[in-house]
Amino acid sequence: MTKYASISDFQNAEPELVELRRHLHAHPELSHQEKKTAQLVAAKLEGWGYEVTPNIGGHGVVGRMRVGNGNRSIAIRADMDALPITEAAKHEYASTIDGVMHACGHDGHTTMLLGAAEYLARTRNFSGTLNLIFQPAEESGIGSGAVAMIADGLFDRFPCDAIFGMHNHPGAPEGTILMRSGPLMAAADTVTITVHGKGGHAARPHLCIDPVVVGSSIVMALQTIISRSVDSTETAVITVGTFNGGTATNIIAESATLTLSVRTFSDQVRALIKERIYKVVETQAASWGATASIEYDSGHPVVFNSPEETEFATVVARELTGEGNVPECPLIPGSEDFSHFLQHKPGCFIRLGNGESSAPLHNPAYDFGDKSLTTGAAFWARLTERFLAQE
Structure with missing residues (x-):
């Protein structure tokens, strides 16, 4: 019987x-600035015998290793960038870069994949092609690292049958692996609404068209889209994040601006909400004699885990940690640019417990749970061995 990687295989490491x-935590680099991190990754991969290609979609690095005669290929992705946040913790490995920290755990993601890379290069218990993707600029929003790497020919240059990624999950016990088939994380769209009214003196509102009043009407009307237009079995969010209008108490402004964050878990609901936002904004503005312009920026799509690859990853996780340590992951209203990879290849995005007392992601007090490192590295190694099992 073939022996696959286990957590105990990584205890010495x-x-x-x-x-x-x-x-990595002490030396964070922002999106599009991951030069030193990428150099460190490339050097380690080269030292272990990988064929390394740097500068893909920016500072992206891909390490490829072929073993045996297997025809299958797998891709595994880890992100590398940090966030513009000042770290609150005072531990000895705190960020040495003012205003920059690994507040989302990408230092841990990179480390786990490197740990698996070393093990797989040493044991070579697989037959096929392994592609390790170290991605920059996950945090940059539109124009992110995933989009850039794909545009730079990632899947043409490094073909794969499936792609897998992982993110830590604060609130879940360390060592647990959370899985969910189908939609996992939300699509994220940003909407900017500018209401055009007629300015004038605050004491003579009847001679004006007050864009603040119009905007307030729009804010309230937007709340009915989820409750009255979206199927009650679906999940969606519309948040008005900013509302800016006016410069003084005695002036009715010419215009006011609102910005929205829209989160959805299906293409159908995403399209419906976009249609309804346009209709609500235009009709509300018209009812006051105003006009409104809308800029609708479509962000990352839904992270949609393909059923077959998710079932496979779930089996591997249960083999590794025990069935009780592989709960179903709840829907996550945050977004992830791994979704772009999943639009090109079948695959699965996995969540790894970061501790029940972990600070939330993007928080100044956040830190990656080191107890999860061996679990994550062992999972990647075993997943690769099982996916590229020798005949």
Whole structure:
């Protein structure tokens, strides 16, 4: 019977993984600035015998290794960039870069994939092609690293049958692996609405068209889209994040601006909400004698895990940690640019417990849970061995 990687296979490597993770944590780099991180990744992969291609879609790095005669190929992705946040923690490996920290755990994601890379290069218990994708600029929003790498020919240059990715999950116990088939994380769209009224003196509102009043009407009307236009079995969010209008108490402004965040979990609901926002804004503005212009920026699509690859990853996770440690992941209203990869290839995005007491993502007090490093590295190694099982 073939022996696949286990968590115990990484126990001796745990101190080195912790040291590497904390080094990356202390030296974070923002989106599109991951030069030193990419150089470190490339050097380690080259030292282990991978064929390394740097500068894909910016500072992206791909390490490829072919073993045996297998025809299958797998891609595994880790993100590398940090966030413009000042770290609150005072531990000895705190960020050394003012105003920049790994507040989303990408230091841990990179470390886990490197840990698996070293093990797989040493044991070579697979037959086929392994593509390790170290992605820049996950946090940059529109124009993110995933989009850039795909545009730079990622899947043409490094074909794969399926792609997998992982993100830590604060609130879930360390060592647990959360899975969900189908939609997992939301599509994220940004809407800017500018209401055009007629300015004038605050004491003579009857001679004006007050864009603040019009905008307020729009805010309230938008709340009915989810409750009255979207199927009650679906999940969606419309949040008015900003509302700016006016410069003084005695002036009715010429215009006011609102910005919205829209989160959806299906293409159908996403399209419906876009249609309804246009209709609500235009008719509300017209009812006051105003006009409105709308800029609708479509962000990352839904993270949609393909059923077959999710079932496979779930089986591997249960083999590795035990069935009780692989709960179903709840829907996550946050977004992820891994979704762009899943529009090109079948695959699965996985969540890894970061501790029940973990600070939330994008929080100044956040830190990656080092106890999860061996679980994540072992999962990637076993997933690869099982996906590229030798005949």
